[in-house]
Amino acid sequence: MSVAVAERSAAPPQHALRPVISFHGVSKVYPNGTEALRDVDLAIHQGDFCFLVGPSGAGKSTLVRLLIRDEAPSTGRIFIDGQEVSRMSHRKLPKLRRKFGIVFQDYKLLTRRTVAQNVAFALQVTRPGQRHMREKVEEVLWIVGLEDKLDKFPDELSGGEQQRVAIARALVHRPRIFLADEPTGNLDPDTSWGIVQLLLQINHRGTTVMMATHNREVVDLVRRRVIAIDNGRVVRDEAEGSYLREGTATL
Numbered sequence: 270m271s272v273a274v275a276e277r278s279a280a281p282p283q284h285a286l287r288p289v290i291s292f293h294g295v296s297k298v299y300p301n302g303t304e305a306l307r308d309v310d311l312a313i314h315q316g317d318f319c320f321l322v323g324p325s326g327a328g329k330s331t332l333v334r335l336l337i338r339d340e341a342p343s344t345g346r347i348f349i350d351g352q353e354v355s356r357m358s359h360r361k362l363p364k365l366r367r368k369f370g371i372v373f374q375d376y377k378l379l380t381r382r383t384v385a386q387n388v389a390f391a392l393q394v395t396r397p398g399q400r401h402m403r404e405k406v407e408e409v410l411w412i413v414g415l416e417d418k419l420d421k422f423p424d425e426l427s428g429g430e431q432q433r434v435a436i437a438r439a440l441v442h443r444p445r446i447f448l449a450d451e452p453t454g455n456l457d458p459d460t461s462w463g464i465v466q467l468l469l470q471i472n473h474r475g476t477t478v479m480m481a482t483h484n485r486e487v488v489d490l491v492r493r494r495v496i497a498i499d500n501g502r503v504v505r506d507e508a509e510g511s512y513l514r515e516g517t518a519t520l
């Protein structure tokens with residue numbers, strides 16, 4: 270019995286070893302000549318939580334845009350779940366994008382719709398004809414702690430609450446990968462901390478999370494994987510990292 274268990278754990282299935290996200294020699298040059306990413310190699314596994322850090326203009330958002338194929342790389346290859354996204358046909362992009370939940374610095378909520386309608390709207394777009402819509406909406410609003418704000422309008426909520434609605438909306442189609450691009454950029458420190466706690470909780474449920482940020486306090490408190498980008502290059506990739514290289518004032 271114990272031998273069988275040992276054998277099984279010694280040879281995990283291939284899909285368990287394969288990263289959910291991988292970049293191989295990826296560069297991105299925008300049409301105006303800006304080199305936003307240079308020769309990036311990365312492997313992120315299912316269930317990882319990582320911070321993408323670096324100053325403004327480092328290339329963080331470009332990396333996020335390449336992941337969802339909002340932009341294509343100039344050179345190199347990107348794989349999600351073993352599928353090459355850098356060469357994916359446009360026909361396959363909607364299916365690719367359903368793997369992701371994504372939130373940005375500005376919440377982009379529909380101002381004339383209630384909290385519940387904002388979340389339901391995302392579900393109608395990604396999966397039309399969905400059954401039990403109300404239950405799903407209530408479930409994700411409960412996860413983000415807004416179950417009592419269903420019928421409020423965005424302008425009746427604080428910034429932190431609006432970001433939680435955006436997170437609920439991104440969660441409602443059960444993404445495998447959650448991308449947050451500067452989600453705390455408009456929030457005060459206490460509220461930011463609440464949002465990061467929520468992302469950690471989402472990760473705890475098994476979702477891979479990548480958070481692009483230049484919020485040093487948050488990164489240093491959480492101590493998770495840190496991928497530092499400077500001038501388009503990955504300059505550091507550390508488990509349990511800090512915002513700056515330990516003992517220095519540099520990335």
Ligand SMILES: Nc1ncnc2c1ncn2[C@@H]1O[C@H](COP(=O)(O)OP(=O)(O)O)[C@@H](O)[C@H]1O
Nearest residue numbers: 299301303305324325326327328329330331332
């Ligand atoms: N659509 C674009 N066209 C041209 N240059 C861009 C575009 N988007 C971003 N850039 C440039 O690419 C570099 C990286 O930008 P970005 O990925 O937004 O960095 P970050 O998110 O780390 O602030 C910057 O120099 C920025 O000005």
Ligand SMILES: [Mg+2]
Nearest residue numbers: 329330450451
């Ligand atoms: Mg950015």
